[in-house]
Amino acid sequence: MTQHDESFLADWQIQGTFGAVAGTHGVDREAATEADGEQRRWFAELLESHGFTVQRDAIGNQFGLLELVPGAPYVLTGSHLDSQPTAGRFDGAYGVMASAYACFRVAEELRADPASARFNLAIVNWFNEEGSRFKPSMMGSGVFTGKLALQEALATEDRDGVTVAEALAALGERGDFAGLEVASYAEIHVQQGRSMEQDGVTIGLVDATWAAHKFEFKITGEQAHSGSTLMSDRRDALLGLRDSSSPCASSSTNLKRECCTRPVERSTSTPTLPWWLPAR
Numbered sequence: 353m354t355q356h357d358e359s360f361l362a363d364w365q366i367q368g369t370f371g372a373v374a375g376t377h378g379v380d381r382e383a384a385t386e387a388d389g390e391q392r393r394w395f396a397e398l399l400e401s402h403g404f405t406v407q408r409d410a411i412g413n414q415f416g417l418l419e420l421v422p423g424a425p426y427v428l429t430g431s432h433l434d435s436q437p438t439a440g441r442f443d444g445a446y447g448v449m450a451s452a453y454a455c456f457r458v459a460e461e462l463r464a465d466p467a468s469a470r471f472n473l474a475i476v477n478w479f480n481e482e483g484s485r486f487k488p489s490m491m492g493s494g495v496f497t498g499k500l501a502l503q504e505a506l507a508t509e510d511r512d513g514v515t516v517a518e519a520l521a522a523l524g525e526r527g528d529f530a531g532l533e534v535a536s537y538a539e540i541h542v543q544q545g546r547s548m549e550q551d552g553v554t555i556g557l558v559d560a561t562w563a564a565h566k567f568e569f570k571i572t573g574e575q576a577h578s579g580s581t582l583m584s585d586r587r588d589a590l591l592g593l594r595d596s597s598s599p600c601a602s603s604s605t606n607l608k609r610e611c612c613t614r615p616v617e618r619s620t621s622t623p624t625l626p627w628w629l630p631a632r
C-alpha cells in the first residue's frame with residue numbers, strides 16, 4: 353500500500369464516525385443536521401490540509417478548489433456526504449472521499465510538473481442529495497445545474513417547519529460562492545443493489561439512470577363499522593391503497609418489468625380505530 357492508500361483508509365474510517373448509529377455499521381446524517389455539519393467541518397479541514405481552498409455556494413454545496421492554471425475551467429468530481437436516516441456508510445461518501453484522494457494525487461503530480469496542467473481541480477460535496485429531510489432529493493446539484501430555483505430550494509421546510517435556509521445558516525454552511533466553469537464532471541458511486549454482483553463485474557459505467565417521479569395520492573373510501581358492514585357494501589380506503597400500489601401496475605406496462613419500481617414511501621389512514629374501516 354502507498355502512503356496515499358493508508359491515508360485514504362484512515363480518513364475513510366473517520367468519515368464513517370459522523371452520525372454513526374450505535375450497534376450498526378450505518379450512519380444517520382440527514383442534510384444540514386448537526387452530524388452533517390460536523391462532517392462538513394472535518395471535510396473542509398481535510399481539503400485545506402491538502403492545499404485546496406474551500407468554498408460554499410448559496411445552497412450549501414461545498415467545493416474544494418485548486419487553481420493550477422489561472423482562469424482555466426475546472427475538472428469537477430465528487431458526490432454527497434449526507435445520508436438517509438438509517439443508511440450505510442458507503443453510498444455517496446465513497447464518491448466524495450475517492451474524488452478527494454484522486455484529486456490530492458493528481459495535484460501532487462501536477463505541482464511537480466506545473467507545465468503539464470491544463471485544467472484546475474475541484475471536489476464537490478453536493479448538498480441534500482438524499483431528500484429525506486428536505487424534498488426533493490438532488491437539491492444542491494439541482495440548483496447548481498439550474499434545474500431547481502434557489503429561492504424555492506431555500507424555502508423548503510422539513511417536518512418541523514425548519515427551512516433549508518435556516519438549517520444551513522445554523523451550521524454556517526451557506527456561502528456566496530458564485531460557481532465555476534466546469535470542463536468535465538465525474539462521479540463514482542457504490543451500487544446499492546445486487547445486479548453487478550450477479551453479473552460478476554466490479555465496476556460499471558452508467559449509461560442510463562432512473563427517472564424518479566414522486567406523487568401524493570388521496571384515496572377516498574367510506575368510513576364504516578367493521579362488524580356490521582357487509583363485505584359487498586364496504587369502500588375500505590386501505591384496500592384501495594393495496595390495489596393501486598402493486599409494483600408495475602397497468603400504467604407502466606410499456607416498460608420492462610425490472611426497469612420499473614413503485615415503492616409506497618408513507619401512508620396514513622383515518623380514522624385509525626380498531627373496529628372502523630378507514631375513509632381516507
Ligand SMILES: [Zn+2]
Pocket residue numbers: 432443444481541
Ligand atoms: Zn447516493
